[in-house]
Amino acid sequence: MLLSIALITIYFRESSGGALHQVQSGGATVLRPFEIGADRVSRPFRDAYGYFAGLIHAKSENARLRREVDTWRQQATLNASAASENAILLKQLHFVNSRRFPHGYGSVGADIISQPPSALELQVVIGAGSASGIQKFDPVVTNEGLVGTVVRVAHMSSLVALLIDDTTSVSAIDVKTRAPGSVKAGSSFDHVGKDLRVDEGDELITAGWKSGELSSIYPRGIPIGRVTHVGQNDVDLYKHVKLQPFVNFKTLSSVLVLIPKNR
Amino acid sequence: MIADVAKAAAALFVAAIVQVTLLSQIDVFHGAPDLVLVTLVAVALLRGTIFGAAAGFGAGLVVDTATLQTLGVTSLLLTIAGYWIGRYGETTGRDRTHAPFISVAVVTVLYSLGALVLHYMLGDPVSASRLLVHALPFELIFNLILTLPVYALCRRLFRPPPSGLEEVQLLG
Numbered sequence A: 001m002l003l004s005i006a007l008i009t010i011y012f013r014e015s016s017g018g019a020l021h022q023v024q025s026g027g028a029t030v031l032r033p034f035e036i037g038a039d040r041v042s043r044p045f046r047d048a049y050g051y052f053a054g055l056i057h058a059k060s061e062n063a064r065l066r067r068e069v070d071t072w073r074q075q076a077t078l079n080a081s082a083a084s085e086n087a088i089l090l091k092q093l094h095f096v097n098s099r100r101f102p103h104g105y106g107s108v109g110a111d112i113i114s115q116p117p118s119a120l121e122l123q124v125v126i127g128a129g130s131a132s133g134i135q136k137f138d139p140v141v142t143n144e145g146l147v148g149t150v151v152r153v154a155h156m157s158s159l160v161a162l163l164i165d166d167t168t169s170v171s172a173i174d175v176k177t178r179a180p181g182s183v184k185a186g187s188s189f190d191h192v193g194k195d196l197r198v199d200e201g202d203e204l205i206t207a208g209w210k211s212g213e214l215s216s217i218y219p220r221g222i223p224i225g226r227v228t229h230v231g232q233n234d235v236d237l238y239k240h241v242k243l244q245p246f247v248n249f250k251t252l253s254s255v256l257v258l259i260p261k262n263r
Numbered sequence B: 001m002i003a004d005v006a007k008a009a010a011a012l013f014v015a016a017i018v019q020v021t022l023l024s025q026i027d028v029f030h031g032a033p034d035l036v037l038v039t040l041v042a043v044a045l046l047r048g049t050i051f052g053a054a055a056g057f058g059a060g061l062v063v064d065t066a067t068l069q070t071l072g073v074t075s076l077l078l079t080i081a082g083y084w085i086g087r088y089g090e091t092t093g094r095d096r097t098h099a100p101f102i103s104v105a106v107v108t109v110l111y112s113l114g115a116l117v118l119h120y121m122l123g124d125p126v127s128a129s130r131l132l133v134h135a136l137p138f139e140l141i142f143n144l145i146l147t148l149p150v151y152a153l154c155r156r157l158f159r160p161p162p163s164g165l166e167e168v169q170l171l172g
Helices: A002-013 A018-054 A058-093 B004-021 B035-046 B049-066 B074-092 B097-119 B128-157
Strands: A105-115 A125-126 A140-141 A144-153 A159-164 A169-174 A180-184 A189-191 A203-206 A222-233 A238-245 A254-260
Touching: A002 A018, A002 B074, A018 A238, A018 B004, A018 B049, A105 B049, A140 B074, A169 A222, A189 A203, B004 B035, B004 B049, B004 B128, B035 B049, B035 B074, B035 B097, B035 B128, B049 B074, B074 B097, B097 B128
Parallel strands: none
Antiparallel strands: A105 A125, A105 A254, A125 A159, A140 A144, A140 A254, A144 A159, A169 A180, A169 A203, A180 A189, A189 A238, A203 A222, A222 A238
């Protein structure tokens, strides 16, 4: 017990480059082949389960997706027209953009190799670390949207705090109304003033702000989620906004870590 | 004794790897089975306090290393769990059929409470309702389901120590 308490105390007080962190990084590198081996052995079974589980809802999902495709096709045509118009206007105004996602960022793909065994931490370990150029606070995404942030880096692996973790907070804006706020634990869109407009079904993206030397760790434009509920009362200063993240964290198996190109 | 240490190390190492790679992905209202805890309870019941505490410390170290969590947190919780269940095994519980189930149920609840308190003390923003209301009931059920096969396997690996009462055959 004393040894455990001593470990916690030293680990907690030392910097991320301290001796115990280095030992843990080395230990994680040693354990990595076992974790990858176990993952590969189990993957066919998980894939088979996912295939048959998907079949249950396949028919209704197919009908829904067909309807969505029709909607998105019309939207894509409008967007393409708006994008070309936007590009012409930006050129005419000599507008200088800040760094945006996905331009200005490279990416490192990595599999999720382990997950904490407790419901307290909504964090995952990915199989890429400082050896691949990953640093603390690098944003993590999938093609669906924002996954989270790197919070601890070892040589060959990194710990990622998921968007739905209690420690994660992201500056965000409503795509349609431009209302700013912060997404907390992937479930609520906080600090949205009552005079601002947010509607159910609106999409939220990362705000990617910059103020002097300080800037958001997330680049602008990463999809976060869709608003599911909006409410307010006379007592609170802000609206009560709930959201559903785009990323399905239950089926997450691999991610992309964004790395600025000019770092 | 050395053979027991090797067998316990192998069993808990495999349990830890399976736990962090596979079982933690099972998510029913945030609840997942805890194979490391169930294996530790079985080992501690069969081998006693010191063995249980040492096994818990080692298993916790592997889990904390593999998941890049704060080193020592899981070790501390599993050391206490191993010692406590070892004590129960040494005094009353070892030969009772219901002992593994009672032990797993009680330790699962106390482990969750301990983890919650420890994370609060370390300043982590943790959700008590998610852990105790949503996750714990399902974790308890999963762990009780795992208890029978895991305890049977551990019983084969670790034969119970002699009770001290040997059969005496009178000659003559």
